Amino acid sequence: MLSAQAARVRTGKVADLYKENCASCHGDQMQGASAPSMLDDIWLNGGDDDSLARSIRNGFPDRGMPAWGALIPDKEIRAMVIYMREMRARNDSGQLTFAAPKDSVTASSALHSYQVNTWLDGVNEPWSMAFLPDGGALVTEKRGRLLRFGADRKVVGPIEGLPEIDNDSQAGLFEVLLHPRYAENGWVYLAFSDLTRNKDDQKVSITRVIRGRLKGQQFVDQQTIFAAKLEHYRKAGGVHFGGRLAFDRAGYLFFTIGDRSAMAEAQDITRPNGKVHRVHDDGRIPADNPFVGEPKAVESIWSYGHRNPQGLAFHPETGQLFDLEHGPRGGDELNLVERARNYGWPVISYGMNYDGSTLTTLTAKEGMEQPVVYWVPSLGVCGMNFYSGNEFPRWQNNLFIASLAAQELRRLEVVGGKVVYQEIIFKNLGRIRHVITGPDGALYVLLPSRIARVSAAPDKVASGHGATPPTKG
Numbered sequence: 001m002l003s004a005q006a007a008r009v010r011t012g013k014v015a016d017l018y019k020e021n022c023a024s025c026h027g028d029q030m031q032g033a034s035a036p037s038m039l040d041d042i043w044l045n046g047g048d049d050d051s052l053a054r055s056i057r058n059g060f061p062d063r064g065m066p067a068w069g070a071l072i073p074d075k076e077i078r079a080m081v082i083y084m085r086e087m088r089a090r091n092d093s094g095q096l097t098f099a100a101p102k103d104s105v106t107a108s109s110a111l112h113s114y115q116v117n118t119w120l121d122g123v124n125e126p127w128s129m130a131f132l133p134d135g136g137a138l139v140t141e142k143r144g145r146l147l148r149f150g151a152d153r154k155v156v157g158p159i160e161g162l163p164e165i166d167n168d169s170q171a172g173l174f175e176v177l178l179h180p181r182y183a184e185n186g187w188v189y190l191a192f193s194d195l196t197r198n199k200d201d202q203k204v205s206i207t208r209v210i211r212g213r214l215k216g217q218q219f220v221d222q223q224t225i226f227a228a229k230l231e232h233y234r235k236a237g238g239v240h241f242g243g244r245l246a247f248d249r250a251g252y253l254f255f256t257i258g259d260r261s262a263m264a265e266a267q268d269i270t271r272p273n274g275k276v277h278r279v280h281d282d283g284r285i286p287a288d289n290p291f292v293g294e295p296k297a298v299e300s301i302w303s304y305g306h307r308n309p310q311g312l313a314f315h316p317e318t319g320q321l322f323d324l325e326h327g328p329r330g331g332d333e334l335n336l337v338e339r340a341r342n343y344g345w346p347v348i349s350y351g352m353n354y355d356g357s358t359l360t361t362l363t364a365k366e367g368m369e370q371p372v373v374y375w376v377p378s379l380g381v382c383g384m385n386f387y388s389g390n391e392f393p394r395w396q397n398n399l400f401i402a403s404l405a406a407q408e409l410r411r412l413e414v415v416g417g418k419v420v421y422q423e424i425i426f427k428n429l430g431r432i433r434h435v436i437t438g439p440d441g442a443l444y445v446l447l448p449s450r451i452a453r454v455s456a457a458p459d460k461v462a463s464g465h466g467a468t469p470p471t472k473g
């Protein structure tokens with residue numbers, strides 16, 4: 001069984017290409033007709049991406065399959081292979097149904113039974129959340145509000161004094177994160193799309209990181225941790241801001257900036273977009289950052305070739321850094337992020353453009369890193385968190401990932417930098433922006449207008465939700 005990514009196949013150029021050239025023999029839904037089905041995972045000539053592309057390119061003219069290489073460019077053959085994978089997943093998903101879990105009703109999964117309950121209501125597109133030592137919490141809303149809640153979950157109020165935030169399209173207020181020694185120093189970190197004007201008086205924005213302290217309703221003592229040069233800002237609004245923050249054990253702050261849809265700039269170390277960055281907790285550049293001293297380099301860059309990394313987390317035991325990237329259609333990725341490495345965007349990708357046209361024929365290249373895992377069809381991944389709490393002993397160090405389009409909370413077992421098992425815990429509660437572990441060991445899941453708490457329920461015989469084997473990659 002593949003995963004239940006029901007009905008997530010869009011139409012587009014590649015679908016037309018299929019209809020016009022292939023459907024007459026392979027069936028309008030790829031179910032098979034005079035030529036074999038492409039949904040059953042039975043491949044006579046190899047089922048990996050390269051073999052499928054070869055079958056399409058060279059055909060088997062003596063057995064009735066034309067050679068398409070002369071008619072269809074390689075790029076579109078690549079898109080066709082992705083489309084075949086999507087159709088297969090859609091076909092499989094018809095066999096699995098996921099009822100959305102109801103509040104206070106016990107549901108089961110492979111290792112634990114659980115309950116989902118509304119923990120906090122009345123929030124609007126929450127993006128990130130941080131628990132405070134007093135039992136309260138800070139919640140960012142994408143539209144630009146930073147909310148503070150007391151231990152009683154009553155809102156203390158929107159925090160005042162934040163800088164001007166672009167909240168058009170995918171821009172907004174992103175991560176809120178406490179300093180690892182918050183109890184001593186009170187620092188609260190924020191990532192957001194900074195709104196300003198360029199020399200031509202046009203509104204421009206890009207991801208910025210600041211810190212400050214809470215004083216009643218005010219955000220005071222503000223300091224800039226990272227700001228791009230004005231010439232690196234791009235037209236306000238638009239897409240791909242990244243905006244996730246994470247501290248490592250040594251106290252370095254890592255943060256992400258998406259490519260801002262300037263794809264090629266992800267490969268350019270003189271630009272801050274399409275990168276994972278690393279700074280000291282006060283924003284200073286660590287002397288051992290990989291591009292320090294290179295001409296015009298943005299010296300906070302740690303790794304490059306990223307599209308839109310909206311998830312960032314350290315493995316609690318190994319200390320390895322992972323990022324979760326919202327990819328193009330069919331190209332969502334989990335990466336093991338290492339110093340100075342190039343993650344390939346947009347030169348290599350497992351995805352195609354959203355309209356079904358091709359992006360690149362290359363999925364691998366010398367000098368570029370492969371993802372730990374990728375998803376075709378895309379899930380629309382966003383935030384993630386390694387579980388480390390007492391509530392769910394068998395989920396220790398498992399990676400929980402949030403997805404927007406697929407509306408799934410997934411559990412991944414990550415061993416030695418590889419994903420060995422994947423499970424959908426639940427889906428269909430709405431787009432999930434982030435998931436974190438609370439101090440009580442429960443998982444907190446950020447949904448469109450509420451925060452749900454996933455807590456342990458007495459175990460019963462597992463039923464219902466299917467497990468999914470690891471995606472290849």
Ligand code: HEC
Nearest residue numbers: 021022025035042043044045046052055056060063064065
């Ligand atoms: C005129 C009929 C016809 C058309 C049109 C056609 N195919 Fe085929 N195709 C076949 C036949 C017959 C086979 C089985 C060949 C064999 O015996 O291995 C085949 C095999 C294949 C295979 C290999 C399957 C395997 O098991 O390894 C792929 C992949 C494939 N076709 C893709 C396509 C795509 C994509 C298109 C459109 C661009 C297409 N075909 C159009 C008849 C057709």
